[in-house]
Amino acid sequence: MKKYIKNIFLSSAVLFLALTLNACADADNVDLSEFPINVDPGTIGDTTYIPITPIITGFNEPTDVFFGYDQQIYVADKNNDRIVQLNLAGGVVSYSNFVLRPKKITQDRNFDLLVIASVIDTVPPNILDTVDVVYRYKLQQNGGILSGVTPTLAFKSNQPTPIPGDHGNFTGIATFQDNYYVVTRSGVNNSSPIDPDNAIFRVNRFDETNPVPQRLSGFEVEGQGLMSLQGVSGIATFSYNNFDLIYIQKSQNTAFKIQWCIYNSIDEIYEPKFEPSSGVDLLRNGLLNEPADICLDQFNNIFVIDSYKDSLYKFNSLGKLRSESFGGEGASPTQFNNPLGVAFFNKTLYICDTGNNRILRFILSTDNN
Numbered sequence: 001m002k003k004y005i006k007n008i009f010l011s012s013a014v015l016f017l018a019l020t021l022n023a024c025a026d027a028d029n030v031d032l033s034e035f036p037i038n039v040d041p042g043t044i045g046d047t048t049y050i051p052i053t054p055i056i057t058g059f060n061e062p063t064d065v066f067f068g069y070d071q072q073i074y075v076a077d078k079n080n081d082r083i084v085q086l087n088l089a090g091g092v093v094s095y096s097n098f099v100l101r102p103k104k105i106t107q108d109r110n111f112d113l114l115v116i117a118s119v120i121d122t123v124p125p126n127i128l129d130t131v132d133v134v135y136r137y138k139l140q141q142n143g144g145i146l147s148g149v150t151p152t153l154a155f156k157s158n159q160p161t162p163i164p165g166d167h168g169n170f171t172g173i174a175t176f177q178d179n180y181y182v183v184t185r186s187g188v189n190n191s192s193p194i195d196p197d198n199a200i201f202r203v204n205r206f207d208e209t210n211p212v213p214q215r216l217s218g219f220e221v222e223g224q225g226l227m228s229l230q231g232v233s234g235i236a237t238f239s240y241n242n243f244d245l246i247y248i249q250k251s252q253n254t255a256f257k258i259q260w261c262i263y264n265s266i267d268e269i270y271e272p273k274f275e276p277s278s279g280v281d282l283l284r285n286g287l288l289n290e291p292a293d294i295c296l297d298q299f300n301n302i303f304v305i306d307s308y309k310d311s312l313y314k315f316n317s318l319g320k321l322r323s324e325s326f327g328g329e330g331a332s333p334t335q336f337n338n339p340l341g342v343a344f345f346n347k348t349l350y351i352c353d354t355g356n357n358r359i360l361r362f363i364l365s366t367d368n369n
Contacts, residue, residue, distance in 0.1 A: 049326070051333045052348070052361035056090045064293065064341035065352040065359055066105040070144055073350065074113065075359060076102040076341070083115060083137075085146040090361070094147035099135065104172055104234075108179040108205065111144065113137035114154060116170045116183070121158075131157060132170040134183060136207065154207040155183060168197035172234035172293075176242040179205035182216075184232045184247060196221040198229035200247065218270035224255040226272050226283075236294045236302075244273075248291040248304060257288040258304060260319070273319075280319030287321070288313065292340045293352070305342040305351060310335070312342065312351060324364075331356050 060079035067073055072093065073086040083096040083105065104116040115137065118130040135151035142149050157167040168187015175181040180202060187197030198221040202214045220228045231251025238244050243263035249256070260273040260282060274280045281287065282302075290308035297303070300317035311327030328335045337355025344350070351360045 048365045049324075049334070049349075050363040050365060052090075052363060053333075054090070055333060056086065056359040056361070057357060058092075059084070059357045059359070061354055061357065062341070062352050062359065063103040063354060064105050065343045065350045066107065066341075067343045067345035067348075067350060068107040068111070068113070069109060070107070070111045070139065072144075073343075073359075074105045074107070074146075075352070076105050076115065078103055083113070083146060090359075094145050096137070096146050096149070099151070100130070104170070106173045106175050106181065108175040108181065109177065110179060110205075111139050112179075113139060113146070114173055114175065114181060115151070116173055121166070129166075131166045132185075133157075134170065134173065134203075152207075155201070155203050157185065167195070171232055172247065174235045174237040174245070176237050177239065178242045180242060181205075182235055182237065182245060184229075184235050186229075186232050190221045198222065198232060200229065200232070200235065200245075216270055217268065218261075218264075224253060226256060226276070227259065227261070227270070228254055228256075230254050233291060234293045236296050238296065238300065239298075245270075246294060246296075246302065248288075248294050250290045250292070255285055256283050257291050258282045258294070258302075258315075278319075281321035282315055282319040284321070293342045295342050295344050297344045303342050303344055303349065305336075305339045307338050307340055307354075310337060310339060312336075312339075312349075333360065336360075 059075060059077045062075050063078045064076040071088060075084040077084050078101050081098050081100055083099060083102055085093040087093050100118045102115050102117040106114050115135045116132055117135055119133050120128060121131045133153055134155040136154040137146060137149045137151045139146060139149060167189060168185050170183055171186045172184040173181060183201045185197060185199045190196040190198055200216045202216055218227060222228065222230050231249045231254055233248050233250040235245055235247045246260045248258050261270045262273050264271050274283055276283050288306050290306055291304045292307040293305050295303050302315040304313045306313065310329040311325065313325040314322040316322055329337060336353045339351055340354040341352030347364050349362045349364055353360050
């Protein structure tokens with residue numbers, strides 16, 4: 001059913017694009033909620049997408065891509081149980097030692113790599129299961145090379161808490177300028193008012209979480225409210241402060257899939273930057289289906305990859321949808337299959353095309369000449 005619906009979207013998108021070009025309509029007015037994909041981006045609006053070759057392959061269900069502050073590219077190669085370190089040209093620099101099912105990556109300003117992965121653990125009542133953890137790889141001590149680095153355990157759900165036991169999955173991670181970092185957790189155990197599954201944690205740069213990690217305030221663990229964390233699937237931070245953030249949600253029960261949050265230092269609580277009455281596209285119902293990852297560029301343009309729609313969406317810093325959004329199900333150099341990761345650096349967009357086991361790269365140029 002999903003593929004059938006997507007084919008309808010594809011046909012509609014191509015027809016709509018042709019009619020739009022013939023009418024010389026303003027590209028900014030393209031309604032991507034109804035026609036979500038441009039099959040071959042080429043030049044869209046004032047932006048030209050230039051695919052970079054060769055396409056980076058050799059992965060087995062990669063789940064995330066991150067461009068580090070050390071100018072290296074990192075890929076969570078999930079089913080090969082490793083992190084792959086690449087150079088700017090896309091060549092392999094090194095591989096990590098075995099790490100069980102890595103799925104999200106970020107890096108702090110000390111060049112420490114922070115990776116969400118799994119460990120086999122005993123959970124109540126004495127059952128062997130996999131639980132999510134955050135590993136820290138200290139690359140500087142190894143000359144910046146990932147290979148051979150033994151990671152330390154930075155953060156785990158079953159840190160000592162008033163309610164003991166493990167919780168839901170870690171779904172996103174991002175760092176601030178001061179090297180504090182935030183981790184999102186999603187699950188179904190929300191009966192505890194103290195330690196619900198749907199949560200965002202803020203952990204200090206020393207990974208100190210005793211007695212309990214700092215759970216951010218101002219959010220709702222369930223429901224369709226503006227600050228709900230139900231089904232939170234990713235998070236991004238800003239370069240200009242150590243508090244503001246944007247998170248995304250996959251749950252079909254959430255009305256708002258993207259939420260830009262600002263920190264109220266007086267009340268020590270997070271608040272939404274935009275209200276539904278503002279009419280910003282970030283809060284448009286039905287635009288996104290299953291956003292899987294989010295990143296920002298230097299101008300705070302927002303890139304979101306939707307795994308269900310196999311599409312990339314771009315919003316500007318005012319929350320307006322840009323027509324440079326594109327995608328579509330397939331295996332061409334400009335199509336995706338269940339993409340789960342997105343990163344941006346220096347006019348280059350990196351997309352983790354999970355179903356096609358590859359990393360796609362695009363140079364974004366506004367010089368159409």
